[in-house]
Amino acid sequence: MKMSVAVAALLLFLSGSAEFTEACSCSPEHPQQAYCNADVVIRAKVVGRKEVVTGNDAYGYPIKMIQYDVKQMKMYKGPDGAIETVFTGPSSALCGVTLESDGRKEYLITGKMDSNDTLRVNLCDYIESWESLSLTQKKSLGERYQMGCDCKVVQCSSIPCSISDPSECLWTDWVVEGTVQGTQAQLYTCVKRTDGSCAWYRGSTPPKKDFMDIEEP
Incomplete structure (x- = not known):
């Protein structure tokens, strides 16, 4: 009886550990996506x-x-x-x-x-x-990242990869630079434009109207 209780306790512990491990299983997030979530x-x-x-x-x-x-x-x-x-x-x-x-x-x-x-x-x-953090990341916290919360940054973890919706931006830092703290993470924001699509925008200030009106990246 004591052995059964011990086995049950061990199984419960292992089950709990598996749940915690699963809970921590997550993909890296672009800083903008992390801000929005x-x-x-x-x-x-x-x-x-x-x-x-x-x-x-x-x-x-x-x-x-x-x-x-x-x-x-x-x-x-x-x-x-x-x-x-x-x-x-x-x-x-x-x-x-x-x-x-x-x-x-x-x-x-x-x-x-x-x-x-x-x-x-x-x-x-x-x-x-x-x-x-880069200077652009620091200045993007707040208004600029908030502007992109209607968009979704999709990580490319291996090639080939692509977006499935115009409201997405493909994040390629890992496959291009071998780091999730690459150029797109440090310098770019995924911003929605007037036609409803989203595209990468570089800079620490909100996008200008001519960028917002462009229909193609």
Whole structure:
């Protein structure tokens, strides 16, 4: 009987691990797409870290999370009021994100708000050190990325690849440059034009009317 319970517990643990692994299985996102998909986008410093218990699961086991205390420098997208805490899994195996918490490093943090209005982040969210972002990326946060939220950036992970709808832009950094932080990620935004199609636009300012009126890329 004891052996059956132990086996059942092991199977439950493995099943839970598989679910967490699956939850973290995600493709890289272009910064614009990450911005559009997120509930919250902030620039912040992490000033504290501690492990907390946020409740119990269906089997009565405590749910442990890492709570990061943050000092918000700027909010680009999100609710009214400053974000003061960010929660993530306790380890990378459980989708947790590791951030430096000495208050020296600034991050761009994107994430989702849960039903309790708590910001949660995981390895699938776009989180980068502020200094690693290009000037165009920094200036695009807000209005310029927001302009492209009616478009969809589709990653090309292997050739051949193509878009399936005029409202899509093909993101080729990985196959062309071997990195997801390539030219398109750093310098381009996918923007909707007056004919309803979407196309890449380079620059840190909103597109001019002559670009918006062009029918072909």
